[in-house]
Amino acid sequence: MNSFKKTLFVCGIFAALTSCNFNKSVRKDLVTGITTKGDGLSAEKVYVTINDEKVSDNEFYYGQNIYTIFENMSGFMVENNRYHPQMEVVLISKAGDTIMHEANLFQQNPGFGAEMKTLQGNMLLARPIYSSEDYTLHYKISDEHGEGVFNSTLQFDLLHDPAIKVDKKGLDYKEGYLLSLTKNAVITDSKVAFEELILMDFQDVSGYTRVDGAVALGLKIKVTDANDTMILNMEDVFGESTLSEEQIKSGLGAQLKITKGALKNPVTFKVTIWDKNSNARLDAETELIVE
Numbered sequence: 001m002n003s004f005k006k007t008l009f010v011c012g013i014f015a016a017l018t019s020c021n022f023n024k025s026v027r028k029d030l031v032t033g034i035t036t037k038g039d040g041l042s043a044e045k046v047y048v049t050i051n052d053e054k055v056s057d058n059e060f061y062y063g064q065n066i067y068t069i070f071e072n073m074s075g076f077m078v079e080n081n082r083y084h085p086q087m088e089v090v091l092i093s094k095a096g097d098t099i100m101h102e103a104n105l106f107q108q109n110p111g112f113g114a115e116m117k118t119l120q121g122n123m124l125l126a127r128p129i130y131s132s133e134d135y136t137l138h139y140k141i142s143d144e145h146g147e148g149v150f151n152s153t154l155q156f157d158l159l160h161d162p163a164i165k166v167d168k169k170g171l172d173y174k175e176g177y178l179l180s181l182t183k184n185a186v187i188t189d190s191k192v193a194f195e196e197l198i199l200m201d202f203q204d205v206s207g208y209t210r211v212d213g214a215v216a217l218g219l220k221i222k223v224t225d226a227n228d229t230m231i232l233n234m235e236d237v238f239g240e241s242t243l244s245e246e247q248i249k250s251g252l253g254a255q256l257k258i259t260k261g262a263l264k265n266p267v268t269f270k271v272t273i274w275d276k277n278s279n280a281r282l283d284a285e286t287e288l289i290v291e
Contacts, residue, residue: 024038024039024040025037025038025042026038027046029046029047031056031057032047032048032055032056032058032154033058033154033155034046034047034048034068034152034153034154035152035153035154036150036151036152036153037150037151037152038075038148038149038150038151039148039149039150040075040143040146040147040148040149041073041074041075041076041141041142041143041148041149041150042073042074042075042150043070043071043072043073043150044071044072044073045069045071045072046068046069046070046071046152047068047069047071048066048067048068048069048154049066049067049069050064050065050066050067051185058154058155058156058157059156059157059159060125060156060157060158060159061125061131061158061159061160061161061177061186061188062125062126062129062130062131062158062159062160062161062175062177062186063124063125063126063177063179063186064124064125064185064186064188065122065123065124065125065185066122066123066125067120067122068120068121068122068123068137068139068152068154069118069119069120070118070119070120070139070141070150070152071117071118072117072118073085073117073118073119073141073150074117075143075146075148075150076143076145076146076148077143077145077146077148078114079145081113081114082110082111082112082113082114083111083112083114083143083145084111084112084143084144084145085106085112085119085141085142085143085144086104086106086107086141086142086143086144087104087105087106087119087121087139087140087141088101088102088103088104088105088138088139088140088141088142089101089102089105089121089123089137089138089139089140090137090138090140091123091129091135091136091137091138092135092136092138093133093134093135094133094134094135099128099129099135100123100128100129105121119141121139123137125158127175127203129158130158130175131158131159131160131175132158132159132160133157133158134155134156134157134158135156135158136153136154136155136156137153137154137155137156138151138152138153139151139152160176161176161177161178161186161188163178163188163190163286163287164176164177164178164200164284164285164286165285165286166282166283166284167282167283167284168282169279169280169281169282169283170207170275170278170279170280170281170282171205171206171207171208171273171274171275171280171281171282172205172206172207172282173202173203173204173205173206173282174203174204174206175202175203175204176200176201176202176203176284177200177201178198178199178200178201178286179198179199179200179201180192180196180197180198180199181197181198181199181255182195182196182197182198183196190266190286190287190288190289191288191289191291192258192288192289192290192291193290193291194258194259194260194261194290194291195257195258195259195260196257196258197256197257198255198256198257198288199253199254199255199256200253200254200256200269200271200284200286201251201252201253202251202252202253202273202282202284203249203250203251203252204248204249205217205248205252205273205282207275207280208248208275208277208278208280209275209277209278209280210277211277214242215242215243215244215245215248215277216242216243216275216276216277217238217243217248217252217273217274217275217276218236218238218272218273218274218275218276219236219237219238219252219254219271219272219273220234220235220236220237220270220271220272221233221234221237221254221256221269221270221271222234222270222272223256223258223267223268223269223270224267224268225263225264225265225266225267225268226264226265226266226267227263227264229263229264231258231263231267232256237254252273254269254271256269258290263290265288265289265290266287266288266289267287267288267289267290268285268286268287268288269285269286269287269288270283270284270285271283271284271285272284
C-alpha cells in the first residue's frame with residue numbers, strides 16, 4: 001500500500017496534468033505557455049528558438065522566423081531503420097480565422113533515420129500575419145505507419161518593433177520593420193555590422209492621393225552619427241518616377257549600407273515618405289549600433 005501511494009505521488013510531482021499511462025501525456029511550459037499532448041508519441045522537450053537561441057516568453061516581432069523544436073521524440077514505428085513522421089501546422093487568429101495551414105511539412109521527405117530523434121517546424125511571422133495581433137500556433141505530429149499522435153499549441157503576441165519611431169501625418173501603413181538583407185533576418189537589437197545591407201520597410205502604405213490614376217510619392221533618407229556627422233543624405237530616392245498600387249502594397253523601403261570608417265555610435269537612420277499630390281507624409285527613425 002505504501003509503495004502504491006509513493007508511485008502515485010511521484011507521478012503527480014512529474015506533472016500535474018500527466019497521466020501515469022506512459023503512452024499519453026499533457027504538459028505545459030510555464031515560461032512560454034506551450035502546451036503539448038502526446039498519445040503514443042512523446043517528446044522529451046518542446047521549445048521555441050529564434051536565431052538558434054531559446055526564447056523566454058511568448059512575445060515576438062514581425063518578420064522573425066520562429067522554430068518549434070521537438071527534442072528526442074519517441075514512439076514511431078521504425079522500419080528498415082527509418083521512420084516516417086507527418087507534421088501539420090495551423091495558425092489561427094484571435095478572431096478564430098485560419099491564417100495559414102500546411103497539411104504536412106514533411107510531404108516530400110522519404111523518412112528519417114532512426115537516430116534522428118529531433119524534429120522541428122518553422123513559421124515566418126510575416127504577411128499575411130500582422131503585428132498588434134494575437135495568434136495561436138498548432139503543430140500536429142503523427143506517424144505515417146502507426147497510430148501515434150503528438151500535438152503542441154502556442155499562443156503568442158506579435159509586436160511592432162519599438163525601436164522604430166514613426167510620426168504619421170496623413171500617410172499610414174500596415175507594417176514597418178528593419179531587415180538585414182545580408183542575413184535575411186529582422187533586426188530587433190539595433191546592432192548592425194559595417195558593410196551589412198539593411199532595409200527599413202513599410203508595407204501597405206495608404207493615405208496618398210491619386211492624380212489621373214497615378215501615385216507620386218517621395219522617399220528621403222538621412223543618416224547621421226552621434227557627432228551629427230552626415231553619413232548619407234538622399235533628398236528623393238524615387239525622383240520623377242510614379243508607383244503602382246502593387247509596388248506600394250509590396251513595400252516601400254530605404255536601403256542602407258555603412259562602409260567601414262570612423263563614426264560615433266549611435267547612428268540615426270531617418271526615412272521620410274511623402275505624397276507629392278497632397279500634404280500627407282510619415283517620418284520614421286531608428287538608432288543603430290554599428291560594430
